[in-house]
Amino acid sequence: MRHLWFDIACLPLGWGRRVRIGVDGGAIASVETDVDAQPSDERHGAALPGLCNVHSHGFQRGMAGLSERRGRPDDDFWSWREVMYRFLDRLSPEDIAAITAQAYVEMLESGFTRVGEFHYLHNDVDGVRYADPAETAGAIVAAAETSGIGLTLLPVFYAHGDFGAAAAAPGQRRFLSDVDGFARLVEASRATLPADALLGVAPHSLRAVTPDELSAILPLAGDGPIHIHAAEQVREVEACIAWSGARPVEWLLDHAAVDDRWCLVHATHLTDRECDRLAASGAVAGLCPVTEANLGDGIFPAVRYLAAGGWFGVGTDSNILIDAAGELRAVEYAQRLAHRRRALLADEDKPSVGQALFAGAQAGGAQALGVRGGLAVGAPADLLSLDPDHPALAGATPDTLLDRWIFAARHGAIDCVWRGGRKWVEGGRHVDADAVAERYRRTVGGLLA
Structure with missing residues (x-):
């Protein structure tokens, strides 16, 4: 010792x-x-x-800065997504490993010691699954081993292009699975992991997964974490209401037995009732405020959520800029801009905003990635x-x-x-x-x- x-x-x-x-x-x-x-x-x-980075798409580090040009007057998340699709069409497993290793090195240098890799780039450039279903998962594992960061691998199930099992777009072909193929991918990915890595599952979003598919893939997580994108965009919320009569987080809380194994990534657009119910569920809200600002997503209602006892973690998502302290700072600064007041995420008993942010993200991040945290x-x-x-x-x-x-x-x-x-x-x-x-x-x- x-x-x-x-x-x-x-x-x-x-x-x-x-x-x-x-x-x-x-x-x-x-x-x-x-x-x-x-x-x-x-x-x-x-x-x-060390902090846990609850949400990362490692390969997107390689496109950081490529979407910062005005190309249309309604430029938003959905137009950014088209840039991302064009970039990922070029990537081999070796490219994914090299780019992700750089992202992970930067995470460690900034204070993240474990990453939740929300990994959806499963297929070859023609949309066909590699002979080894875990080919690209192996690239993520290699990047983690090269950098030394702890890994919670979250293979993503993605089957459709929008709510109601709409057909996928051509740019999504590298993501797609059916339930049986995804089960094989999960087991192959599990076999690639080093001893201290963990595995969960990540239904991409209610846009990409039907209710039946969601029920079928959740058991594949075993006792590992479950992560899902939810309510990142207003258009997503409106489309979910049109499909189901409910908002995304509302639908999940009503139908998916959300508990402390879950991380709802973004959860940006919540009603007061959704905010309180999410806090009461024990799930973690996976906040990525730097990416959410970059994409124009909106501002998570952190003041109400934390007052209700909600758990949160922070992630770097698109990896446009990797900085653990910067993500924490952005959580507080977004609230100051929204409410036009200061020191909103501290309280009289614990007046330090920095301590409140760090303690919350450290505990919530560890829960979201399935590990024990703290010294x-x-x-x-x-x-x-x-x-x-x-x-x-x-x-x-x-x-x-x-x-x-x-x-x-x-x-x-x-x-x-x-x-x-x-x-x-x-x-x-x-x-x-x-x-x-x-x-x-x-x-x-x-x-x-």
Whole structure:
């Protein structure tokens, strides 16, 4: 067993001082507080548990910035989707692995130690399933192993182009499965996973899955998590009402036994009743505020949802810009813009907005990805250290440290990141950043040539 020693550490019951953490076999074996460092201990300033990225499409990192040109007066999510379809038509499994590895390196450098990969790119460019159904899942696993990030793989079931089993569009051909084919894909994907990876399932959305198909694929998750896109767009909500008479989240809560194994990704457009019911269900709302802003989706009703006791996590979704602190900051800033007030997601008992955001996302993210979180005995040794010499953290106390990091630090505040007890980031840089970036540059350069 080896030990890490910190001046302060964010523990489950609050900040501890002079904290010594023992690591053995990839897990936390001991946590001592108010103790001196031993000569063999590795010493650092402040320790935080790693965050879980609840929603990622890794390959989309390669198209970041390609859709930021005005091409039509009604440019929105649906026109962005056409750009995405054109980009993914070029990708081989090797391309997916190279691009996703770069995304995962950036996630680790920003403080994410596990990712929920909402993986729907299953078929070859002609729409035919690869001979190995887990061909592209293997590319995701390879990217996770190259980068070192923890992986919760979420194979996506996608069968239709819109509500009511409408035919899929040509650009969706690489996503499509039937129930039997998806079952084979899930089992093949399970066989590719390393020991510390997890598997769930992800019905893409009510647009892409019929009620019967939803019922058929949910058991494939076993005891793993279940993720689904829901109510991201107003047009989606209107189409769901036209199909079923109910809104997407309303329909799920009425028909799908949503509970604490579920993560409803986005859930942006909720009525007050839906908001309260979702909070009461125990499910996690998977918020991706940077992507949601980029796509013009809308603003999640976080003030009401958190007041009702709802769980949330954050994700990077399209990976337009990968920054854990930036996602947390965007959750709060969106509420300030919507309500024209400040410090909305804290309360009188816990006045620090940064601490409220971090604690909520850390707990909700771990639940959504099916892992135990926090700096506690038996939990994975997934943690990060903040650099006490970073200018934005000068004079910070435990009460102000997370506010300083999330709202004021830009890049460079994270010094080291450990995942499964192994240090993958040191001095703010991933240990294999240069090699992964070079492969990424060659891949994307070739795709866009």
